[in-house]
Amino acid sequence: MEKEGRKMMSESRERKGIVVGGFYFTQSAEAEQAKKEKEGIRYIREKTDMGNPDEVLQIYNRMIQQDLFETAVGYSYLKDLQEYLVSVPEISNEAILPIRIRHQDLDAFMAAEKARQEERSRAEQAKLAAARQEYRKKYRAALAVCAALAVCVVAMFVITATSDNATILNYERKLIDRYEFWEEELKEREAAVKEREQALGTGEE
Numbered sequence: 001m002e003k004e005g006r007k008m009m010s011e012s013r014e015r016k017g018i019v020v021g022g023f024y025f026t027q028s029a030e031a032e033q034a035k036k037e038k039e040g041i042r043y044i045r046e047k048t049d050m051g052n053p054d055e056v057l058q059i060y061n062r063m064i065q066q067d068l069f070e071t072a073v074g075y076s077y078l079k080d081l082q083e084y085l086v087s088v089p090e091i092s093n094e095a096i097l098p099i100r101i102r103h104q105d106l107d108a109f110m111a112a113e114k115a116r117q118e119e120r121s122r123a124e125q126a127k128l129a130a131a132r133q134e135y136r137k138k139y140r141a142a143l144a145v146c147a148a149l150a151v152c153v154v155a156m157f158v159i160t161a162t163s164d165n166a167t168i169l170n171y172e173r174k175l176i177d178r179y180e181f182w183e184e185e186l187k188e189r190e191a192a193v194k195e196r197e198q199a200l201g202t203g204e205e
Helices: 002-015 028-047 053-065 072-086 106-161 163-204
Strands: 018-020 023-025
Touching: 018 028, 023 028, 023 072, 028 072, 053 072
Parallel strands: none
Antiparallel strands: 018 023
């Protein structure tokens, strides 16, 4: 009974928790601070040119130096900026200040950060799997095209070795037959002309 009572009290406290920026807060004061930080982050994003790494670095370091954030919401935003700055080749890593954690509830932030990293890893793996699938499709299509071209080449050789030769021979036979026919027709005409000439010569005498 005592265990069940403690469990019910624990569940009751969890139901009273507040979610801010994807983080669960059990204390109202901490949740209010997280809401303020969320609004501050929104304002900073609107005023910051993320295409200017130097500007981002100055704002990031200034927030670190002023201990502007103290909840997981703010720390998560700082971590995003830090990773962005690290990825910029023009910015030295020594110029990027480390994030100073001064809040006692560090476990919640670390758990959330781990979950975020795992989500990014899953997204990258899914993207890689999609790229591999697309490569396999293109590879199979290329193989199909190569196979079709090979079949065409073989068919051309077969046609050249068989059908084309037979066609050429038939064409040559037709030309020879037609030439012989023309030759016979010419001889007949020459004979007819000679007969007419002889007939005309006889009539003149």
